[in-house]
Amino acid sequence: MQREFQLDPRGGHNRYNCNFDFFKKWSGKMAYVLGFLYADGDVEDADISSRTQYIKFANKDREIIEKIKTLLESEHPIHFRPPHTSLDKNGHIYRSSRSFYLRIGSKRMFADLRKFGLIPNKSKVLKFPSLPLKYLSHFLRGYFDGDGTIYLEQRRGIKQKLIFKRANTIFSCGSRIFLKDLSNILGRVLNVRKAKIYKGHGDFQIAYFTRDSVKIFKFMYKNSSGLFLKRKFNNFKKFFKMRNKWLDREVVEILDENEKFLAR
Numbered sequence: 001m002q003r004e005f006q007l008d009p010r011g012g013h014n015r016y017n018c019n020f021d022f023f024k025k026w027s028g029k030m031a032y033v034l035g036f037l038y039a040d041g042d043v044e045d046a047d048i049s050s051r052t053q054y055i056k057f058a059n060k061d062r063e064i065i066e067k068i069k070t071l072l073e074s075e076h077p078i079h080f081r082p083p084h085t086s087l088d089k090n091g092h093i094y095r096s097s098r099s100f101y102l103r104i105g106s107k108r109m110f111a112d113l114r115k116f117g118l119i120p121n122k123s124k125v126l127k128f129p130s131l132p133l134k135y136l137s138h139f140l141r142g143y144f145d146g147d148g149t150i151y152l153e154q155r156r157g158i159k160q161k162l163i164f165k166r167a168n169t170i171f172s173c174g175s176r177i178f179l180k181d182l183s184n185i186l187g188r189v190l191n192v193r194k195a196k197i198y199k200g201h202g203d204f205q206i207a208y209f210t211r212d213s214v215k216i217f218k219f220m221y222k223n224s225s226g227l228f229l230k231r232k233f234n235n236f237k238k239f240f241k242m243r244n245k246w247l248d249r250e251v252v253e254i255l256d257e258n259e260k261f262l263a264r
Helices: 028-040 062-071 107-114 133-147 176-190 210-221 230-242 249-262
Strands: 041-045 053-059 078-081 084-087 093-096 099-105 148-156 162-173 204-208
Touching: 028 041, 028 053, 028 062, 028 133, 041 107, 053 062, 053 107, 062 078, 062 099, 133 148, 133 162, 133 176, 133 210, 148 230, 162 176, 162 210, 176 204, 176 210, 204 210, 210 230, 210 249, 230 249
Parallel strands: none
Antiparallel strands: 041 053, 053 099, 078 099, 084 093, 148 162, 162 204
16 A cells, blocks of 8 residues: 655755755746656655655766756765666566766655656656646657657669658656557647557657658757757757758757757
């Protein structure tokens, strides 16, 4: 039987400072970090042993963890986890690449995030949160940076030269319900096709081909203020360079406005 959550007023002692009220008020920055946490984060209830709860952000790119740490005004250290293998309860072997993570103990943050539906072991039961439409693009970009992919599909052309065929934007999640909601929302807001949900390796996926990928790019990166993972933005940039027929005025403006952030 699942234990009912209760906020322990005693809490635990925080050795590091942080903006523990970060998730109390909507903003573009808050929506981005929330989206990233939905994709590549965890909330952990450890109050039986330590009387506190934890929020953890993890990614193989230290760059984005440092950005999130700055947004949270956190003094917590960023930790490194080397590549490793592990066994699940059924004896399946999982190989994980290196990663960097930021772990913050805070009952206030834990309680605020619980209101959005973020709970321990969330991956299989995650639902899309209710959020103001004006912050959807920031949430989507945060989720994409955590659990999205821009895949540049190639084929052999004349003289076996590699050329780009199309760009596929992929969102992954352990929860089918989350992706179904995401597909419906993007269809309604961006007028893209309803994406079919595929079973991947240990998760579910939805994919969008080039035309819809360009719409998603415009939506995610317009007015992003440099709050994105450079590696994924550069993959979009690479695609537009090779397939310049998709370079309309809006794409050019977005690429130009974000260029200054790539050098930082």
